[in-house]
Amino acid sequence: GNSVTQMEGPVTLSEEAFLTINCTYTATGYPSLFWYVQYPGEGLQLLLKATKADDKGSNKGFEATYRKETTSFHLEKGSVQVSDSAVYFCALGETGANNLFFGTGTRLTVIP
Amino acid sequence: ETGVTQSPTHLIKTRGQQVTLRCSSQSGHNTVSWYQQALGQGPQFIFQYYREEENGRGNFPPRFSGLQFPNYSSELNVNALELDDSALYLCASSLGAGGTYNEQFFGPGTRLTVL
DSSP: OOEEEEOOOOEEEETTOOEEEOEEEEOSSOOEEEEEEEOTTSOEEEEEEEOSTTOEEEETTEEEEOBTTTTBOOEEESSOOGGGOEEEEEEEEOTTOOOEEEOOOEEEEEEO | OOOOEEEOSEEEEOTTOOEEEEEEOOTTOOEEEEEEEOTTSOOEEEEEEETTEEEEEOSOOTTEEEEEOTTSOEEEEEOSOOGGGOEEEEEEEESSOSSSOOOOEEOOOEEEEEO
16 A cells, blocks of 8 residues: 655754655555645645656755655755744655545754 | 635534535636645545546545535535544645646645534
């Protein structure tokens, strides 16, 4: 079956620190992989995605590379800001299916 | 372009009652998916509606049911509420269903509390 395992939080970093949030997946086919972000009081927003192996998704300084050999899609950012404080969800979407499988989320707090 | 909207924002019900949650899809989208997000967990897929027909369902009992209307807005109905139904219910709309993955756009959610 399909599942996503995500690094547990919460994660607290100082501004300008380097961020890594680990995500690994199990899938029966060839999934697309996503990172969603949920800011306080808001809905989920797509942060970035990758649709095939070795693809790199990037947005707003965040990056993640689809690694089929390690079944991973780790989220990274070189220098976090206070405004990046949010909950981050790794998700998997199976081609031909119609739903997303989410990890449990990682809460990031960035302090000045 | 209007985004996905949901109503109500918050709702409190008692065990055994029934509830209806509403979702208006983003302009031009014909597919609506519903997710349940328990506290501290990731969203779990309940079902999807495509052109007014159910188009896939997750591991939820039949007391979770839905509708999609000709304008592509949608309702989620939950009968015989249980305490474990307390959660944030998210609606997501997209253009098309199945096949190549179609990006889903999420609403802010409805927070349901069952006492």
